[in-house]
Amino acid sequence: MRKNYLMTPGPTPVPSEVLLAQARPMIHHRTPDFEAVVRECVDGLKYVFQTKDSDVLIFASSGTGAMESAIVNCFSAGDEVIICFNGKFGQRMQLIAQAYGLKVCVLEFGWQTAVDPAAIARALKEHPDARGVIITQSETSSGVLNDVQTVGRIVADYPDCVLIVDSITGIGAVDCKTDAWGLDVVMTGSQKGLMLPPGLAAVTVSSKAWRAYERSTLPKFYFDWKKYLKNLEKDTTPFTPAVSLMIGLAESLKLMREEGLENIIARHARLAEATRRGCEALGLELFAPAEGRGNAVTPVWVPAGVDGKKLVSIMKNKHGVTIAGGQDDYTGRIIRIGHLGYFGDFDIITTLAALEMTLSELGYEFEPGSGIKAAEAALMERE
Ligand SMILES: Cc1ncc(COP(=O)(O)O)c(C=O)c1O
Structure with missing residues (x-):
């Protein structure tokens, strides 16, 4: 199972x-x-x-x-x-x-x-x-x-x-x-x-x-x-x-x-922030510009030397976490983590954990646990 x-x-x-x-x-x-x-x-x-x-x-x-x-x-x-x-x-x-x-x-x-x-x-x-x-x-x-x-x-x-x-x-x-x-x-x-x-x-x-x-x-x-x-x-x-x-x-x-619309919007802002901080702590670069970042989905550049399609496939087939890849010119070059709708803190933590494990398997070098740690800190800051 x-x-x-x-x-x-x-x-x-x-x-x-x-x-x-x-x-x-x-x-x-x-x-x-x-x-x-x-x-x-x-x-x-x-x-x-x-x-x-x-x-x-x-x-x-x-x-x-x-x-x-x-x-x-x-x-x-x-x-x-x-x-x-x-x-x-x-x-x-x-x-x-x-x-x-x-x-x-x-x-x-x-x-x-x-x-x-x-x-x-x-x-x-x-x-x-x-x-x-x-x-x-x-x-x-x-x-x-x-x-x-x-x-x-x-x-x-x-x-x-x-x-x-x-x-x-x-x-x-x-x-x-x-x-x-x-x-x-x-x-x-x-x-x-x-x-x-x-x-x-x-x-x-x-x-x-x-x-x-x-x-x-x-x-x-x-x-x-x-x-x-x-x-x-x-x-x-x-x-x-x-x-x-x-x-x-x-x-x-x-x-x-x-839940109330204001709280829903605030929850999305908080989860998006935790996702962004988690990805950045792993050394990944955010795709959307700072002045126009939405809170529905976080696209992130696939780091050099990592196969973006393989990343998405390992996340899904080995760890059970489905994220989206890039579209059109960005196919294989970015990944997109969705957090819109029925999402909570631990969906983000789980996803970052699976991302870390997958990146490790693909030979990307980073401090293990750093993404989760940064996301946890962001979530606790904005509780
Ligand atoms: C911003 C935006 N517009 C339009 C669409 C198209 O909607 P649908 O695929 O439900 O026809 C989507 C679907 O992902 C979307 O994200």
């Missing part, structure tokens, strides 16, 4: 309360029982998205469905949009926008650079007819956190331009104030901070985004936001929902309310 630990930035571990809720016998979705579940999910999601003003819609899809929904519901073919990215997932929005015939102005930053809000302000001056600014808050591929609060202030001056934020690894890990920061569309997926299996996505839609919807002529059916809104008014969904996942969501949202 080997005990396994899932330390990836999605899917993330699911608490037993949520697993048990999902294991209940199936119920029919056109019933008062399920309507109560829908109400709990919407109310709870409004709490985690920090919104009272926006509508929250839930889809049976992965996060990419929510991304595509934002494009087809806000725009028409030929509309100009500004897409800023510093990693793989931000770039996906460019691909979706192009697939739907939008005119895309790309602000590309390196994977190790936070998006510069001043560049967005300049782009909006140069493209005053832009109908949207699209940005990833927490870039999973690079671990960089982008300042969507400042971007919200900038886009607020453009009444016909919506701000679309991919917070798929942000919600439930870092602060994301939908209303207070003027974020028109914010999306998340279930397999991240919401502590569920993959398969659900949610978006918030502000009144400005609804105005964009009224103008939009792109074809839409499954992801047509109005269909979801009309049904939500009756506490139901337009199509057969992912019943078990929504029952699980109601449970995970209950857990999140019990």
Whole structure:
């Protein structure tokens, strides 16, 4: 028998309360029982998205469905949009926008650079007819956190331009104030901070985004936001929902309310700090820049002379600890330790212990125990 630990930035571990809720016998979705579940999910999601003003819609899809929904519901073919990215997932929005015939102005930053809000302000001056600014808050591929609060202030001056934020690894890990920061569309997926299996996505839609919807002529059916809104008014969904996942969501949202959003955000900051300090103590170099480090995932450079793919494989196959490798150009060059969602102190300690043992096996020289020691100190400091 080997005990396994899932330390990836999605899917993330699911608490037993949520697993048990999902294991209940199936119920029919056109019933008062399920309507109560829908109400709990919407109310709870409004709490985690920090919104009272926006509508929250839930889809049976992965996060990419929510991304595509934002494009087809806000725009028409030929509309100009500004897409800023510093990693793989931000770039996906460019691909979706192009697939739907939008005119895309790309602000590309390196994977190790936070998006510069001043560049967005300049782009909006140069493209005053832009109908949207699209940005990833927490870039999973690079671990960089982008300042969507400042971007919200900038886009607020453009009444016909919506701000679309991919917070798929942000919600439930870092602060994301939908209303207070003027974020028109914010999306998340279930397999991240919401502590569920993959398969659900949610978006918030502000009144400005609804105005964009009224103008939009792109074809839409499954992801047509109005269909979801009309049904939500009756506490139901337009199509057969992912019943078990929504029952699980109601449970995970209950857990999140019990902990409190501020405490959840503080817990992520503390675990991320312990992970960073532990890795640095081992002589490993952090990938994300100091001014833009997120708390959902910690990417770290694989040290010279160590085979990054082997590292990930030994961690998983020998020690039972699954971490993520790098993506695209960084495949085999970085590792990514996820700590978003259902994570506690000893997940970090365990992972660093497995990392130390693996690095030793791969011939990397360091002071054994130094990573765990530094992480423990960081955890005790911020208790
Ligand atoms: C920031 C971000 N955006 C978008 C996605 C895509 O979501 P999905 O794989 O659920 O479709 C992910 C998935 O990891 C992500 O981390």
